[in-house]
Amino acid sequence: MTETKRPRRSTEGGYARGEETRLRIIQAAIELFGEHGFVAASTRDIAAKAGVNAPALQYYFENKEGVYRACAEHLADEAWKRFEPVVRRSTQTLESSDDVPALIEAFIELQNVMMDKALETSKAPTLRLFFVREQGGREPPIATEIIQERVRRPLMGVATKLVSKICGMPPDDPLTIMRLLSLHGQFMLFHTAPRSLLTLFGWSTLDTEKIEFVKEAVFSNTRTLLRMWAGEHAAAQAARKKNTSAPPRTKRSNRASAKG
Known part of the structure; x- marks a missing residue:
């Protein structure tokens, strides 16, 4: 194009x-x-x-392809206005702190902005359909390329690094990525399948009170999971340190233990 x-x-x-x-x-x-x-x-x-x-x-x-490209550029620019400040703050936290609670709260702040955007889009059916079609792979790839480069790559990059640092795992480890997806999956269905979720809850719409309920539940789950994963990493580190610091057993002590 x-x-x-x-x-x-x-x-x-x-x-x-x-x-x-x-x-x-x-x-x-x-x-x-x-x-x-x-x-x-x-x-x-x-x-x-x-x-x-x-x-x-x-x-x-010039032509329809140009219109479609302009739509993707407009949506990417509008989304990045929302995400750029929190991505910048999260990056600063990553670079300046190893404190797990601070890293978790940085992730929560990032998740909050992502949820606001997802829930906002869920109230605009044609906008949501634009993204659903774009992700479905049947539309021209230029929209995915633009949105991926300008929004999704930097956004998911900093989110992945936060989970990586909290859990003590490499950013490209499949388990790191799966954990990130599980955290985001708590609210992404409100973006991709809002009718099914509203039916499941027995709600007709997502008003301000219901949105706050969803957000607080997601934040609670996220903090619990991240603390648990951080605790598992700390426990594994402690076990390795204990094993490496223990004095080696001598042959005599081994024989004595066998006789005993």
């Missing part, structure tokens, strides 16, 4: 109006790509939903 076209404009007012039009097209396209998929969503329908004529869409994006 080609790079998203961003034409120059001569005046500040014209630029502002142009950016508003461009954003309106992107928002309409996200809805239609979510509802119908890339192939079925036509540029004519996108233009109509955005309230512009078809040539305007071509002027801003």
Whole structure:
């Protein structure tokens, strides 16, 4: 796919109006790509939903692939605005502290922002469908490439390093990754399968009170698991230290023990 076209404009007012039009097209396209998929969503329908004529869409994006790429870039930029501050703070904690409680709270803060984003998306069906289709592998891969590079890689990278340091395991150890997935899995179904979870709980919607209940339950589970895994690592370290510091047994003591 080609790079998203961003034409120059001569005046500040014209630029502002142009950016508003461009954003309106992107928002309409996200809805239609979510509802119908890339192939079925036509540029004519996108233009109509955005309230512009078809040539305007071509002027801003050249073609449908350009529109789709712009949608992914917009979603990645918006998500990173939310995640960048907490990723930066988590990175600072990783670099400056070996204190397990501090590392756990850094992970909780990261998880909190991720949950806010996931639960927010669950209330926007077409936006959620955009991501479901993107992850399903049937849409153009450019969206996955953009979102992966700009958001998912740095976000999951720092989350993995936190779990790794807390558990005393390498970041690329499959068990480290499985533990991370188990922690995130507590809330990701609210993003991918909200109807099933609401039915299971007997809820009609996720209001503020229910969201706080879910978050507190997830945070409690996360702290319990991370403390347990950290404790297992500490116990294993203590056992190894005890074994290496114990004096070797002599042959005479071995014979004496055998006679006894």
